[in-house]
Amino acid sequence: MMDFGTDFKPYTVQPQKIEGRSFEMIDEEIGDHSFTVEQYPIVQRVIHASADFELGRSLLFHRDAIQSGIHAVRSGKKVVADVQMVQVGINKPRMEKFGCDVNVYISDQDVMEEAKRLNTTRAIVSMRKAIKEADGGIFAIGNAPTALLELIGLIKKGEAKPGLIIGMPVGFVSAAESKEELAKLDVPFITNVGRKGGSTVTVAALNAISILAEKV
Secondary structure (H helix, E strand, O other): OOOOOOOOOOOOOHHHHHHHHHHHHHHHHHHHOOOOOOHHHHHHHHHHOOOHHHHHOOHHHHHHHHHHHHHHHHHOOEEOOOHHHHHOOOOHHHHHOOOEEEEEOOOOOHHHHHHHOOOHHHHHHHHHHHHHOOOOEEEEEOOHHHHHHHHHHHHHOOOOOOOOOEOOOOOOHHHHHHHHHHHOOOEEEEEEEEOOOOOHHHOOOHHHHHHHHHOO
């Protein structure tokens, strides 16, 4: 066990002070950037969740992303997560206050059976199910590039019309490519460049949107 000595004192044990100082440090370290006043709180939260300034600086926003996300939350639209890790990280009391249900379909029995029958990923089939139940909702994809690619395909076919896509899957196979394809669409999105991403930063972006919905 590490011995800090009798004179060691933590900087602070008060959560609000820790968070406040963290955001001050982010502001000090990020330097010049081109994010708008609307976008920057999302960037802050993503960096706060990841301690990764490169990831934060790589965020891309559709021009309508923030306002569309706020509108979806305030309207009580459904939230679709690609995996349970995203679902559990979302601030449910805040979302429930607006009437937003947080859904994940990847482990549903019918999804698993259909994925097996088609010899495809559960993430793909879960998106096909989700669009039938979450029109105008928020899709939060932080783990499965195949889910994001399937959602993009459904949008191109005119079968899906999300209110906001937060698409930041992490990984090596198709992760960066799926985000590149998302950035080409004229639908409200928040994404990032490259392989980095994941459930934690996807949750951070969505929670930031819900905080703005509560404040604005």
